[in-house]
Structure formats: structure tokens, C-alpha cells
Amino acid sequence: MVSQKRPRPARLLVLSGARVVTLDPDRRVLDADVVVSEGRIAEIRPRRSPTRRAVARGGELDCAGLILLPGLVQAHIHLCQTLFRGFADDLSLEDWLARRIWPFEAAHTPESVYWSAMLGAAELLLGGTTAILDMETVRHTHAAFQALREIGLRATVGKCLMDAPTNPPGLRESTDQALQEAMDLCARWHGAEGGRLRYCFAPRFAPSCTGPLLRAVSDAAERAGAMIHTHAAETPVELELVKRATGRDEIAYLDSVGIAGPRAALAHCVWVDGDTVRELARAGTNVVHCPSSNLKLGSGVAPIPEMLAAGCRVALGADGAPCNNRLDGFEEMRLAALIQKPRLGPDALPAAAVLELATLGGARALGLEREIGSIEVGKRADLVALDLSGPHGQPADAEIASRLVYAARAADVRHVLVDGRVVVRGGRLLTADVSEVREKANAAARRLIRGVLG
Numbered sequence: 356m357v358s359q360k361r362p363r364p365a366r367l368l369v370l371s372g373a374r375v376v377t378l379d380p381d382r383r384v385l386d387a388d389v390v391v392s393e394g395r396i397a398e399i400r401p402r403r404s405p406t407r408r409a410v411a412r413g414g415e416l417d418c419a420g421l422i423l424l425p426g427l428v429q430a431h432i433h434l435c436q437t438l439f440r441g442f443a444d445d446l447s448l449e450d451w452l453a454r455r456i457w458p459f460e461a462a463h464t465p466e467s468v469y470w471s472a473m474l475g476a477a478e479l480l481l482g483g484t485t486a487i488l489d490m491e492t493v494r495h496t497h498a499a500f501q502a503l504r505e506i507g508l509r510a511t512v513g514k515c516l517m518d519a520p521t522n523p524p525g526l527r528e529s530t531d532q533a534l535q536e537a538m539d540l541c542a543r544w545h546g547a548e549g550g551r552l553r554y555c556f557a558p559r560f561a562p563s564c565t566g567p568l569l570r571a572v573s574d575a576a577e578r579a580g581a582m583i584h585t586h587a588a589e590t591p592v593e594l595e596l597v598k599r600a601t602g603r604d605e606i607a608y609l610d611s612v613g614i615a616g617p618r619a620a621l622a623h624c625v626w627v628d629g630d631t632v633r634e635l636a637r638a639g640t641n642v643v644h645c646p647s648s649n650l651k652l653g654s655g656v657a658p659i660p661e662m663l664a665a666g667c668r669v670a671l672g673a674d675g676a677p678c679n680n681r682l683d684g685f686e687e688m689r690l691a692a693l694i695q696k697p698r699l700g701p702d703a704l705p706a707a708a709v710l711e712l713a714t715l716g717g718a719r720a721l722g723l724e725r726e727i728g729s730i731e732v733g734k735r736a737d738l739v740a741l742d743l744s745g746p747h748g749q750p751a752d753a754e755i756a757s758r759l760v761y762a763a764r765a766a767d768v769r770h771v772l773v774d775g776r777v778v779v780r781g782g783r784l785l786t787a788d789v790s791e792v793r794e795k796a797n798a799a800a801r802r803l804i805r806g807v808l809g
């Protein structure tokens with residue numbers, strides 16, 4: 356007789372005792388336990404004390420008194436710029452790029468890209484961001500992927516594409532070279548680590564790329580099932596450049612080369628008129644709102660309430676460390692709500708709407724709305740447990756979206772899971788040694804900045 360081996364029960368992790376902000380279609384807030392198995396949310400069940408057997412099969416993460424929410428998604432980040440934080444302040448976008456960011460990016464080595472990504476990803480995870488859409492620099496994107504593989508953040512990452520003859524020589528590539536490396540990175544990393552890492556095609560912005568490259572990128576993204584991520588309509592200067600070169604409005608030009616629709620995520624979209632907003636909504640293009648960056652570079656205030664009223668898909672992002680200077684999803688939520696109010700009144704963009712942008716909106720901008728963005732059975736277990744027991748989180752009976760958007764801070768994050776793996780426990784990062792990251796990132800920044808600024 357053949358003995359039949361019983362299948363091993365899946366390892367379970369029970370997150371017990373939290374108030375769960377689900378962001379499900381009914382927007383339920385539940386006092387419930389969340390059971391995680393094989394990277395996914397297996398069950399959301401009435402709170403009960405864990406059985407000894409359940410604990411033996413995996414474990415319990417005590418979340419009593421905490422608020423459990425879907426991990427924040429930031430759909431516009433430049434991990435390669437984390438080492439430039441504090442070295443490019445108080446400049447207009449054009450000077451900021453030409454005098455600081457482009458020379459710094461051109462000076463990057465694989466090692467500095469790696470530590471820049473580790474530093475940024477550590478900050479993001481400790482602050483409750485579990486997924487990002489990331490534009491790297493022109494070279495060494497492989498090193499950023501290696502850092503992300505180790506540290507455990509969910510990331511869709513693209514090498515920056517810059518093939519136009521007007522680009523600085525340190526970053527300019529030929530069209531073929533740019534496209535070939537992008538395709539090679541896509542083949543290597545798109546879907547890696549069980550789908551946690553994905554590739555996106557990332558033209559820097561319309562003026563930095565030739566028309567043939569943009570068209571080729573759109574085709575390649577379609578074939579690979581990958582996102583396209585770029586900047587658009589950030590300043591009037593940029594709009595004018597595109598108008599002069601192509602005779603068209605920038606968003607319409609991007610549409611004409613195939614960069615529009617649910618596969619595209621456009622950072623900023625500050626300078627858009629009513630017709631363009633309607634066009635973005637009709638196409639289903641993702642807009643990524645970066646309020647801190649738009650304020651710090653003096654770019655303006657994107658008409659987000661108007662976009663939402665028109666039916667646009669909107670996500671949030673911190674952009675890069677040198678134009679923010681934090682990578683804090685809670686800060687972006689708070690600012691996103693506040694900056695509209697002087698213009699449109701205090702009821703513009705309420706807290707509950709902003710919370711959706713930072714979770715469900717981000718998931719859509721990564722093309723992952725079926726996988727992340729809410730706490731629902733079957734979705735990936737990307738979760739954040741927040742401790743709002745401090746004075747700034749009281750009174751506890753206030754509306755939960757208000758507490759999360761207006762009062763919560765990155766420092767309130769206690770536990771973080773990505774793909775069911777506990778990456779932050781008790782406010783401590785488990786997947787990297789933060790003091791080593793700090794030391795190595797500082798050394799890399801010192802070499803790089805000194806090399807450029809002297």
C-alpha cells in the first residue's frame with residue numbers, strides 16, 4: 356500500500372486585535388483578525404484569541420490597539436536621488452535639473468545607486484509605504500533592483516530614458532542603446548521575486564526623448580504587459596518646449612505616441628486645462644500627484660479635485676528626496692488635502708478621498724489593482740499597522756480617515772508586511788541593517804557630491 360503523505364498545512368500568520376481599515380468596496384472598518392497565508396490575505400474573521408495550533412503553524416503578530424490599513428502606494432519615486440537630499444534646495448525645476456540632479460545622476464556608480472535605493476527603500480518601509488513606482492537614472496538600474504530584492508519593498512522600476520540630442524552628454528544615449536537596455540532589464544526583472552518586482556518603461560519626460568523612442572516604448576510596454584512612467588505638464592517651461600518641438604500640447608503629444616491610458620502613469624500634470632483633464636479621464640490615464648515636490652520646486656498646484664470630478668485616475672507620490680525632502684506617504688496625504696483648500700474651499704478633497712488615492716489609486720497606477728490597495732481576501736498581504744495612541748492621535752473616537760490623513764505620521768508605523776513577509780516589526784526594519792545602510796549611503800553620497808560640486 357502506498358502511504359499518502361498529507362499535504363503540509365500552509366504557514367499562517369494571524370494579525371490579531373487591530374481595527375482594520377479595509378478600503379474594500381463597502382469601505383468597511385472592522386474590529387477583526389486578519390489571517391495571512393502564502394503571501395496573501397486568507398481570511399478576515401471576527402476577533403478571537405489565537406488557538407495554540409494556529410500559533411504553532413505560523414504565528415501571531417499582536418496588533419492590539421493598532422490600526423491596520425493597506426500599505427501605502429507611492430506611484431512616483433526616484434530612489435536613485437535619495438543620496439542628493441539636501442544638496443539641491445530652493446531651485447526652479449530647470450536649474451534643479453541642470454545644475455544639480457543631472458550632474459549627480461551622471462556621476463552614479465552601481466554601488467552608489469545600490470545604497471541610494473537601500474536608503475530610500477528603508478525610509479519608505481519604515482514609514483508605511485509598501486509599493487512604489489520608481490524612475491531610476493539612465494545607468495545601473497540593475498543595482499537598484501538588487502537592493503529592492505534584498506530589502507523587500509514591492510516596486511515597479513524603470514531605467515530613465517534620455518535619447519534626445521539636447522540631453523546633457525553624461526546621460527544621453529542613442530535610441531537603440533536606450534531601448535535595448537530597457538528591454539534587457541524588462542526581460543530580467545519584470546515579474547521577479549514572485550511578481551513583487553516589475554519593470555516599467557520610463558522616458559524622463561517628453562523633451563528628453565525622441566518621437567521614435569517614445570513610440571517604441573509604447574509598443575514594448577504593450578507587448579511586455581508593463582507600465583509606462585514619465586513626467587508631464589510639470590511647469591509652463593516644459594509645456595512650451597514640447598509645443599515648440601511638436602506643435603502640440605504635451606499631454607496630447609504623449610497620447611499621439613501611445614503614452615496614454617491605464618498603462619501610463621504621468622507624474623505631476625500641474626499645468627492642464629479643462630479639455631486636457633477630460634481627455635486624461637476619457638483615456639483612463641493615471642495621474643500621479645506629488646504635492647510636496649510641486650510646492651518645493653514652485654511648480655504649482657495640480658487641479659486634483661477637478662480631475663477626480665471628471666473621473667480621472669489619481670495616485671500620490673513623494674517624487675525624489677531632493678525635491679521633497681521626505682519620502683513620507685502620510686505627509687503627501689496631508690498636503691494633498693490641504694493645498695486645495697485655499698483655492699477651492701475647506702471641503703475640497705476630504706480625508707477619505709485622499710486615503711483612497713494613497714492606496715487604491717496607487718495600486719491602479721502600478722497596474723496592480725487586483726493585487727494590492729485594499730485589505731480583502733485573496734489580495735497580497737501588503738499591510739501596515741499604525742499606533743495612534745500618542746497624544747496627536749487622540750481622541751480615539753474621531754473619524755478614522757481624519758486621524759490617518761490629517762494627524763498620523765510616518766513615525767507612528769509599528770509593523771509592515773509586504774507579500775505576507777514581516778519587514779518591519781515594532782518600528783524596526785528586519786530586512787536591512789539601518790546603521791549599515793546609513794554609513795554606506797553617507798560614504799557613497801560624500802564621494803558622489805564631492806566629485807560633482809568639488
Ligand SMILES: [Zn+2]
Pocket residue numbers: 431433586622674675
Ligand atoms: Zn520625478
